[in-house]
Amino acid sequence: AQSVSQHNHHVILSEAASLELGCNYSYGGTVNLFWYVQYPGQHLQLLLKYFSGDPLVKGIKGFEAEFIKSKFSFNLRKPSVQWSDTAEYFCAVTPSGNTGKLIFGQGTTLQVKP
Amino acid sequence: DGGITQSPKYLFRKEGQNVTLSCEQNLNHDAMYWYRQDPGQGLRLIYYSQIVNDFQKGDIAEGYSVSREKKESFPLTVTSAQKNPTAFYLCASSIDGGGGDIQYFGAGTRLSVL
Numbered sequence: 738a739q740s741v742s743q744h745n746h747h748v749i750l751s752e753a754a755s756l757e758l759g760c761n762y763s764y765g766g767t768v769n770l771f772w773y774v775q776y777p778g779q780h781l782q783l784l785l786k787y788f789s790g791d792p793l794v795k796g797i798k799g800f801e802a803e804f805i806k807s808k809f810s811f812n813l814r815k816p817s818v819q820w821s822d823t824a825e826y827f828c829a830v831t832p833s834g835n836t837g838k839l840i841f842g843q844g845t846t847l848q849v850k851p
Numbered sequence: 852d853g854g855i856t857q858s859p860k861y862l863f864r865k866e867g868q869n870v871t872l873s874c875e876q877n878l879n880h881d882a883m884y885w886y887r888q889d890p891g892q893g894l895r896l897i898y899y900s901q902i903v904n905d906f907q908k909g910d911i912a913e914g915y916s917v918s919r920e921k922k923e924s925f926p927l928t929v930t931s932a933q934k935n936p937t938a939f940y941l942c943a944s945s946i947d948g949g950g951g952d953i954q955y956f957g958a959g960t961r962l963s964v965l
Contacts, residue, residue, distance in 0.1 A: 746891065769950050780855075781894075781941060781956040788951055827893060837882060837901075837948040838909065841893035 739764045741830050743842035750818050751850050758813040758845050760828035767833040770811040772802055773841075776824045784826070787811065788833075798822070820851045854878065857942050857957035863965050864929065864936060872927045872960045874942035880955075882948030883925035887911060888939040888959075897940075900925055901948035929962060937964050 744759040762768065772784040785796025792804040802813045811828060828842040858873045876883065882901045886894040896909030900919040914933025919925055925944075929936045940960045945952035 741893075743893075771953075773956075780958055781943075783953050786953065829894075831950045833950045837945055837950055837952045837954070838896055838899060839884075839894075839954060841886075841895070843891055843893045 739830070739832070739840050741828055741840050741842035743826075743828050743845050745845045746843065747846045747848070749848045749850065752820055753817045754849075756813070756815040756818050756822070756847070758826055758828075758847070760811045760813065760842055761809050762811070762828075762830045762840075763809065764830065764832055769831050769833055770802075770804060771829040771831075771839070772796065772800070772811075772813050773827045773829060774824050775827070781827070784813070818847070818849050820849045823847060823849045855942055855944055855955055855957035857940075857960050859960060860958065862960055862962045864962060865965050867931045869928055869930050870962070872929070872940055872942075872962070874925045874927065874957060876923055876925075876942075876944045876955075878944055878955065879922075880944035880946055881922070882945045882952065883919070884943040884945075884954065885909075885915070885917065885925070885927045886941045886943065888941055894941060897927065899948070936962055938962060 741762045770787040774784045775781045787794045787804045795801045826845045829839040855876045864870045884899040885897040888894050895911050898917040900906035916928045942957045943954040945954045
């Protein structure tokens with residue numbers, strides 16, 4: 738069965754530290770990849786997406802992610818986190834051309850200390 | 852103000868009772884989804900609908916039912932057959948349910964059992 742695995746369940750960082758959240762998926766075909774974020778008290782919203790082309794994609798608020806096909810990975814990065822980045826982050830995958838059924842990872846809670 | 856409205860925000864269910872969660876969207880999207888969010892498990896798909904009067908089961912449909920009589924509405928009923936209904940329920944919509952769609956989420960309904 739297709740699955741998405743996020744390696745870090747709870748991450749605590751100080752402001753200005755660099756962030757990398759791991760995401761691996763199990764599906765052998767072409768996929769669309771997403772990172773969604775849920776800030777405290779807010780709707781789940783799209784952070785960035787990869788469909789095709791340049792494997793390094795940039796999203797909102799200085800986030801970026803790199804798709805490495807050979808590793809089935811789509812890790813999220815940010816060079817310098819801020820207190821306002823405190824949120825829960827979800828990696829999600831859908832096979833290209835599929836019905837749009839998103840398969841989510843377990844989520845990573847990021848806590849940034851001021 | 853376009854978006855997805857879920858109601859109520861909090862809901863309590865008694866033993867043996869069916870309860871219905873409302874989801875309305877004014878984005879003119881064809882596809883709508885229901886997810887269940889549990890701590891440490893990410894989001895899991897309950898049901899989805901790509902067009903009016905049609906819907907499909909997701910990964911955890913047992914104990915739930917839906918209807919899609921109008922494009923803008925996709926209510927979810929949690930039946931008494933669902934033995935562990937306590938969770939956070941999220942509704943989403945997307946343009947046409949294709950694999951490249953971005954899903955937009957509501958604020959969620961938190962369901963608890965009395």
